[in-house]
Amino acid sequence: MDIFLAAIEVLARWDVLLALLVGSIGGVAIGAIPGVGPAVAIAILLPATFSMDPIVGLTVLLGIYGSSMYGGSIPAILINTPGTAVNALTTYDGFPMTLRSEGRRALSLAYSASFFGGIFSVICLIALSPVLAKVAPMFGAREIFLAALLGVILVITAHKGQMLIAAALTGFGIFLSTVGLEPVKYTRRFTFDQSWLASGINLIVVVLGLFALSQAFLLLTMDDEKIRTPRARGSLLQGFRELARHPRVASIAASFGVVMGMVPGVGEFTAQFLSYTSARRLSKTPEAFGHGSSEGLIASEAANNAVPAAAMIPLLALGIPGEALTAMMLSVFYVHNVVPGPGLFQTQMDFVVALYLALLILNVLVVVFLLVSTGWLVKLTQIPNRFLGMCVLMLSFVGVYSIRNSAVDCCIAAVFGLFGYALKRLNMPIVPIILGMVLGNIMEVKLRAAMNRVKVPWDFIDRPIAFLLFCVIVMILASTLWRTIRDWRTPDRRSPARKASARFIRRIAGRQTRHFDDRLKIQRRRRTYDHMGS
Template sequence: MDLFLSALDILMRWDVALALLVGSVGGVLIGAIPGVGPAVAIAILLPATFSMDPIVGLTVLLGIYGSSMYGGSIPAILINTPGTAVNALTTYDGYPMTARGEPRRALSLAYSSSFFGGIFSVICLILFAPVLARIAPMFGSREIFLAALLGIILVVVAHRGQALMAGALAAFGIFLQTIGMEPVKYSQRYTFDQPFLQGGINLIVVVLGLFALSQAFVLLTAEDERIRTTRLSGGSLFQGMRELLRHPRVASVSAGFGVIMGMIPGVGEFTAQFMSYTYAQRTSKRPEDFGRGASEGLIAAETANNAVPAAAMVPLLALGIPGEALTAMMLSVFYVHNVVPGPGLFQNDMDFVVALYLALLILNVLVLAFLLVATKSLIQVVRIPNRFLGVCILTLSFVGVYSLRNSATDCMLAAVFGVLGYILKRLSLPAVPIILGMVLGGIMEVKLRAGMARVKTPLDMIDRPVSFILFLIIILVLATQIRRVWLDRRDLKEAEWQSNHRSTSFGRLLLRRKSSFLMERGKLQRARRLTWYRRLMDLF
């Protein structure tokens, strides 16, 4: 009880309350604008948070992170354009509801599902906080090194179909982190006698370049579309909670998927959404309605993605290991204020941790209240021209970069990374591994050097229970990835063989049966690939 009151006392400050309000409302507005997203907004605001208290700066960033998905559902439902990338699945059942004249019902259901997912996640984490406090002291230098290594591996494996490129980009991020003065002997690494590289490449410069500037370039080069808005008619914005209560199993399982996937570095909203949506469809009495305006599909998508943000704070706070770019940006706020996330944070500053979770709890209430009042006005946000947004983001980004160290060189470096980010977007390649490579690479280097003082043989790295378990998980993940690649290549060869024998009806029949078998076993990606080959064969 004393811990709760101490955390509540932190949140009662006027600046923290203002940060909660600004973060929640600002996040909804950012999420409702297609093409911007929370990563761009957080990257722009990051330099400004360095002058704030840690709790104030983190509350603003958490507000944007947690509430942007609420706002992203508005254009996804009304105009079939997701406001943020993670709202793409919302369009499957949200827009068909709008098309048949039920936009109020769809929005209300999305708000209620998001609210349930967010509250469920925060309550779970508050209940698990004492467990985390007991587990955290078991992590020493070797354990944190292995956890960071596991984080990078999971990030690479999560980019299925692009794992090799994701690994190369993560390695590039690790290389960027090594540039500058070496932290132990203070020797220069990869500076090539250039003074501006001696201080290293600032993480915030890279973040602003890869996310904010690259998105500005995309918006400036894209054609403006004439976006129509839909009148809100039919139903009440308050009816969604009643409808949500009619599907408690789908809502609770989807929130559970969001919590579990959020705790695993490199997995995040997309995997949680896919698993939740698949579960809801398989257990539904009317699976044929999914993709045509099924309320269960909308509940699964929105509940899962809003349960992730609070859960994603667990590896960040408990181990100091971010699982994605947004939490990596928040980690820099900790470092600027000499607050070190990890085992010591749960031992020495537990009230600070509980205050963050209570802030997330209050955040969800504020966002829901704001959306129920301001939805009609928010619809107009989707009409902002792309090029106007691009110019605003470009200006704010360069102002933010220059304010870091009053350096024009940082602005030039940010522009270089902005062009790199633009190229990656055009090639549909992920930029997140670069950021996580920079953050986790630095953690791995420091912890490996600290841990090697007590390591005499390679087996000494895994001679403790936690390190041994992490090592086994790493081996299991790598083995699973190798098996998955082997199975995909085998199926591809089978499909190619069948395409060479496409004139025979037996070949088509065999491929159909293979595809149906894989669909029954849940191997959706492989089944879709084989179905595509079968359709291609049928054309000939």
Template sequence: MDLLISAFDILLRWDVALALLAGSVGGVLIGAIPGVGPAVAIAILLPATFSLDPIVGLTVLLGIYGSSMYGGAIPAILINTPGTAVNALTTYDGHPMTARGEPRRALSLAYSASFFGGVFSVVCLILFAPVLAKVAPMFGSREIFLAALLGLILVVVAHRGQTLIAGALACLGIFLNTIGMEPVKYTQRYTFGQDFLGGGINLIVVVLGLFALSQAFVLLTDEDEKIRVSRLRGGLFQGLRELARHPRVAGVSASFGVLMGMIPGVGEFTAQFMSYTYAQKTSKRPQDFGRGSSEGLIAAETSNNAVPAAAMVPLLALGIPGEALTAMMLSVFYVHNVVPGPGLFQNDMDFVVALYLALLILNVLVLVFLLFATGALVQVVRIPNRFLGVCILTLSFVGVYSLRNSVTDCLLAAGFGVFGFVLKRLSLPAVPIILGMVLGGIMEVKLRAAMARIKTPFDFIDRPVAFILFSLIIIVLVAHVLRVRKDRLSLKEAEWQTKTASTSFGALMWRRRNSFLKAHGKKVRARHSRLLRRLTGLF
């Protein structure tokens, strides 16, 4: 009880209340504009938050992070264009409802599901906060290094089909972090005699370039689209009643969001598809999914809004961001000398609870705002792309210049903006670069601190938490290799099947091959196993 009272004392300030209101309303507006998204908004606002108190700056950023998905459902449902990337699955069942004349019902259901997911996530994490406070002291330098390494590996392998390029971009981020002054002996690294590289490459410069400026270039080069918005009819409060008729889907989807949000590099997409698949497989009417199913819409919106609060767990408990948005928030902590990690849960537990309460209040504010302002909000989807692009471009350069009053930073940001634009056009991820920069710095410092007490490689994993993290790294790598191998074998088999089935002789051979394996498959595999044991026995 004392902890909650102390947390409310932190929140009961006029500047925190204003930050909550601005973050919640601003996040909804940003999410409702296709092509902008929370990453661009947070990147632009990041320099301004450095001059604010940590609780005020983080409340604004958390407000945008948590409420943008609410707003992103508006264009996804009305015009079949997701406002944010994570609202793509909302279009599957939201827009078909609009097509059959039920846009207000779809919006109401999306708001209600998002509200339930957000509140469920925050309540779970407030209840688990004492457990995290007990676990956090078990993490020393080597454990944090292994946790950061695990987070980086999870981020890389999460980009299925693009693992190699994601790993290369993560290594690029690690290299960018090494440029400038070395953190232990304070010697210059990779500056090549250039004075402007002596201070290193600022993370905010890279963030603004890769996310804000690149998106501005995309909007400026794309043509404006004429958008027609359906007229809203019906009551917005009916979604709360309809959500109550599907408690199982809502509860399981919110649980998936919490679990996936706590794992670095996984996030909303995995939680969404797991929830959507579960809802479809357990539904009494699976044929309605993709055609306007209320269960499908609940699964998509509940799971993605349960992630933001859960994503703060690795950031606050270990100081390890799991995605680009939490990596940006980490810089706000560092500017104000608030170091996330085990010490934060031991010494500033009221600050942690205040952040979770801010997320809880945020969800209430957003729901009330949307229930009464949706009619006016739907008009923001008509803002021209090029006008948005010019606004983002201007604000981004103002933000970069305000960091150190440096034209060089603006030029670097422009260079990273062009690079991010190329990545977007090639459909390649930019997030591994940011996480490589953040996690690379953490890994370097913690590894050097840990090596002072280590004599043999086995000493690095001689503690329980370190051994568990090391085992998880091995399991993730082995599972990824097996999955890649399985995908390649399936692809080759499908190609061979397509090739042989194109002729009558090939089709005949394919049927004989399947029947032979069905009849004698166990014998063949047993014979191969005996042969393999004999060969290995020779060595």
């Protein structure tokens, strides 16, 4: 009870509450604009949060992270264009409802399912706090190293069909983390006698280049298109009553979101596909999925909104980010000398509980805001792409320059922006580079610390948690190798429809949706997905 009261005292400040309000409303607006997304917004805001208190800066970023998927459902349902990449599945059942003049019903279902998923995951997070507080201190240097290594492996294996590319990009990110002064003897590595490389390549500069600048270049090369939103009928409150008639679908979807959110490198896409497939298999009307099924819409939205709170578990307990957005938040911790990991639950438990309560309040604020402002948010979908691109470009360079007042950083960000643009055009993942930079630095520091007590190789895994993590790593590598050999030796005898569905799943699960404004492609992908399970 004392910790709970202390957490309320941390939150009961005008600047924290203002940050929560701005982050939640801003995240909804960002999500409602196709082609921008939370990664771009968080990357632009990162330099500004460094001058704030840790709880204020993290509250802003959490607000954007947790609320953007709410807003992303609006264009996905009304104009068949996902506002964020993780809202792609929402188009399958949301847009057919709009074509039947049931757009408000679809929006209401999306809001209610998102709210349920968000609240469910926060409750799970609070319930797991006592367990985390007991388990986290058991993680020493070797356990955190193995957990980070497991995260790297999961990031690579999650990109099915692109594992070699993901491995190469992750290795590139790990290489970038080694540039500059090494952390023990402070000798220069890979600087080539260039003084501007002595301090290393800044993570925030790379983030702004790969996410913000690359997206700005992509928006600037897109053609502006006039978007007409159809008239929607119905009440925005009826979805909450309809959600109560599908408790099993919502609970299973939210559970998938919680479990997948806790696993580094997996995230929203896997949770969505598992929940959507399970809901379709358990439904009494599976033929309605993809044609305006309320169960399908609930399954996709409840799953992706349950992930943000669950993704905070490995970040807070071990200091290991599960995906790009939590990797960006990790930098805010480090700037303010707040080190996430086992010690955080022992020394600053009130800070951790305050973040949980902020996530809880966030979901309530977002739903109330959406119920009164959906009509205004719909207009954001009509902002021209090139205007958006110029705004993102300008804000990105301002953010990069404000970090260290360095023109060199702007040049580095521009190079990574062009590199990220090329990756997006080639439909290759960007997230492995960022996670490679973050996890590579963690692995190096923890490996150096662990080797001081290791005499023989067996000493590295002579403790229960270390041995368990080692076994999990071996099993994942063995199963991945076995599947790869099996697929290489066995000819693919699947039907053309199933092959198309498999290609589509790999493309979406690759973490990048290239063309947000190409609605015809999304319709074609939806039709190919209909064949799966038929």
